[in-house]
Amino acid sequence: MVNVGIIGIGFMGMTHYKAMEKVRGGKVTAICTRNPEKLAGDWRGIRGNFGGDGGVQDLSRVARYAELDDLINDKRIDLVDICLPTYMHRNVTIRALAAGKHVLVEKPIALTLRDADAMLAAAERNQRLLMVGQVVRFSPPFAHARNVVLSGKHGDLLGAHFRRVISMPAWGDEGHFTDPARSGGPSIDLHIHDVDFILYLTGTPERVHVSAIRGKNGMIVYQQSQYFYEKATACISCQSGAIAMSGLRFEHGYDIYLQRATLQYNNLFTGDRVWTYTEDGARKEVLPTGKDAFLTEMQHAVNCLGMGMQSDIISGAQGREALRVCLKEQNAALSGRTVRV
Numbered sequence: 001m002v003n004v005g006i007i008g009i010g011f012m013g014m015t016h017y018k019a020m021e022k023v024r025g026g027k028v029t030a031i032c033t034r035n036p037e038k039l040a041g042d043w044r045g046i047r048g049n050f051g052g053d054g055g056v057q058d059l060s061r062v063a064r065y066a067e068l069d070d071l072i073n074d075k076r077i078d079l080v081d082i083c084l085p086t087y088m089h090r091n092v093t094i095r096a097l098a099a100g101k102h103v104l105v106e107k108p109i110a111l112t113l114r115d116a117d118a119m120l121a122a123a124e125r126n127q128r129l130l131m132v133g134q135v136v137r138f139s140p141p142f143a144h145a146r147n148v149v150l151s152g153k154h155g156d157l158l159g160a161h162f163r164r165v166i167s168m169p170a171w172g173d174e175g176h177f178t179d180p181a182r183s184g185g186p187s188i189d190l191h192i193h194d195v196d197f198i199l200y201l202t203g204t205p206e207r208v209h210v211s212a213i214r215g216k217n218g219m220i221v222y223q224q225s226q227y228f229y230e231k232a233t234a235c236i237s238c239q240s241g242a243i244a245m246s247g248l249r250f251e252h253g254y255d256i257y258l259q260r261a262t263l264q265y266n267n268l269f270t271g272d273r274v275w276t277y278t279e280d281g282a283r284k285e286v287l288p289t290g291k292d293a294f295l296t297e298m299q300h301a302v303n304c305l306g307m308g309m310q311s312d313i314i315s316g317a318q319g320r321e322a323l324r325v326c327l328k329e330q331n332a333a334l335s336g337r338t339v340r341v
Contacts, residue, residue, distance in 0.1 A: 002302045003029035005077040005101075007068050007092060009038045011048035012106050012133075013083035017057070019294040026079075026302035030063035032071040039064045050250050068092060072099045079104060079305055086189065087182045090115040093130070097122040102129040104301045108192045109319035111184050113327065116320040123316055131301055131311050132319025134196040138296040141265045141274050144288035145256055146201050148263060154278075155259025157202070159235040162194040163266075164252040165222075167244045177242075180219050187212070187220040187333070188326050191240040193252075195329070196322035198227060198236060204325065206230045207340050212333035213243065225329055228338075 004026055006013050013031070020028045033039060038046075043054025065071045072080060072095055080096040082089060082105040089110050096103050103123070109132045110116040123130035136142050149157050166186075169177045176182050183189040198205075205227035212223040222241025229236070244251065253266035262277040264270070276284045290296060297314065304311045325341060332339040 002026040002078050002305045003076050004079045004081055004302075005030040005032065005063075005071045005074060006081045006083060007032045007071055008083035008085075009033040009035070009043065009046070010083060011046055013081075014043055014046045014054040015048070015051075015294050016081055016083060016133075016298060019292065019298045022291075022295050023299050023302055025306055026298070028062055029076050030065060030071050030074055031059070032065040032068050034066050039066065069095070072096050072101065077101060079301065082106060085176050085182050086111055086184060090119055093119045094122040097126045097128050097130065100126065100128065102131075102305055104131045104133060104298075104314075105319075106133045107135075107196070107319065108132075108184060108188055108323050108326070109316065110323065111181075111188065113320065113324055116316075116323055120316050120320060129304060129310060130316035131304065131314045132316055132322075133297060134193070134314050134319060134322065135293045135297050136193045136197045137200055137313055138290075138300070139293040140288035140290035141272065142197055142254075143290060144274055144286065145254060145263055145265070146197075148261075148276075149201060149256065149258065154261035157234045157256070157258055159255075159257040160198075160201070160237075161255045162198065162238040162240075162252075163254070164190060164194050164238075164240045165244050165248075166190065166242050166250050167246045167248055168221075168242045170246060178215075178217075178219065180217075184326075185219040185221070186240065186242045187223060187330055188323070190242065191223065191225075191238070191329070192322050192326050194238045194240060195325050196318070198238065199318070199322060199325065202227075202229065202232070202234065202236060204321065205236070205341055207338050208325070208329050208332050209338040210329050210333040213241070220330065220333055223329070223333055225332075 041057040041059045046054035080101045207228040209226045212220045215221040222243045227236040256263040260279045264275040274286045
């Protein structure tokens, strides 16, 4: 049994906790938060851009800590799940690794490559696993799209466009999201989901070009990115940002164009289904198989510990690469030039 300790009970900490209730071979042994209501199990004030509130949780069998070092030093815990604001990832991750714990840290891995490298070095030095919660890789519609593209059954990939647009958060600690020094802003915290999936699907591009809209504080609030591959003919692009009206809290999806099929997915219009258009003029609605993405992600992390193997899906190195490309995109947006990745 893999014992998990969750540090940070916000929207992501709550989501991970609920997912862990269904994971085989793992359980939440402890949580850490300084909020006394959350420590008591009252999570009704926790909200995010999808799903309901946190409800009321029975934590009678879970150790509850107000100080993170108390959780890190709990000898029962095998995996520390860090769901804290991004600017805290480096220090808490390194402390947990030094204490002999394996770590799953929420995306993005960090705000700078220097911090990410320090985290990777600590994992290697302490011979512990470091995983990054890039959950889109486990989302059934996205996993389905990757499987279809890589299978080659509909021919080569010609083009793909991804979208992830939300309204500016008005729930939880929205001040965190709008402060680039704490979250990286939408161009890191939000956009990194699709960047990571693009890397998972087509690899790292050679160059990027970005058009962007900046907010009052200079933060990039919306961007349209193009990815260029010197040895590929496919056109890859993405739009991402937090400029939608409040009635549209969260939209994501893709249009993928193959030689003999087109795949479309949009959570607002197709739900969990992917529409597949084929060359004979037919349209097929596919409900991709697979469990909730967060459940699958947590199960994967637990399985990696159980088998003593590094993740080939959410490794620390993969999390660093997604951050590196996002930072290159920021450079492209701010300079107005196409940037070599």
